[in-house]
Amino acid sequence: MQQLLHISRIIDAFNEWVGRLTDWLVLLMVLLGVWNVIGRYLGRFLGQNLTSNALIEAQWYLFDLIFLWGAAYALKHNEHVRVDVFYKNLSYKKRAIANLIGTLLFLIPFCLMVIYFSWDSILNSWKVLENSPDPGGLPRYPIKSMIIVSFGLLMLQGISEAIKNWAIFTGYTVSGEEADDSGL
Template identity: 50%
Template sequence: MHALLRLSSIIDRAIEKIGGILNWIVILTIAVGFYNVVARYIGRFIGLKLSSNGLIELQWYLFSIIFCLGFAYILKHGANVRVDFLYANWSEKQRSLVDFIGTILFLIPFCAIGIWATFNPILLSWGLLPDGTWGTWEVSSDADGLPRAPIKTMILVAFLLLLLQSISQAIKYFAILMGYTQVAQVVEAETEKNLPIE
């Protein structure tokens, strides 16, 4: 069980680091959006085009990255929406049992199906042709638009990260069900502090 909890801690730390990176991407998204708005109005006033479709697309690309990479972070912190009028009053073991069953039966298979369903379309976006050779990337149909392949790849990355965090959560739920409540809490605490587990 300790080896599984160590694996859970490694996954949790990686997701925490991604969450930290997302904070900076949020700031970058706001900066790009602010520039796009200001440039549009100043450009109209002085008669110059100061923004482009590429910058506008970059703004929603950054927002999409926040959205996709945030799934695993939200799951780790339990910030997802719950209908908890019953759940909130249950014991820790009861909640862990429900969460464990839901994760094993629904969330992990959902992630696996998502990975399977998005893999080939993403390869096609990168330029994989039906004969197995590689062509050009899928590019935005807008003038000065950005390539679509990198942002579509974020869908696959989102499912992979969510799958990893689902496995981590399942380990912690299982630990609580097996009576390792204190160990599971230590994993959470150590992950928050980014300290090694002894």
């Protein structure tokens, strides 16, 4: 169990780093959005184009990255959507088993399905070096690749959560020591 919890901590640390990176992407996206708005109106006043399709698409791509990379971070911090009608009344161990079952039966298979069914589309996008249909737009193949990356990160975080929930269910604390039932 100690080795599994060590793997869980590595996954957690990596997804924490990715999540912190997305914090900065939010700021960059907002600044880019502000520039796109100011540039549009200031450009009209000056008679010059101060923004471009590439800058507008960069703002969309940043939003995509925030949403896609943030999913694993949200799971790590238990910030995902949950129907708490029954869950909130469960004991600590019963919550752990509910989380474990949900992760193994729904989250990981869903991640695998998304990766499997998006693989050919992403591969084709790379083969043709797909670009935006808008003049001066950005390439599409790198951002499409983030689908696989993000669902891979989400699946890894699901594995980490499964390890931690199994540890709780079997009487270990997440730090790795054996726990007594009085604290659960």
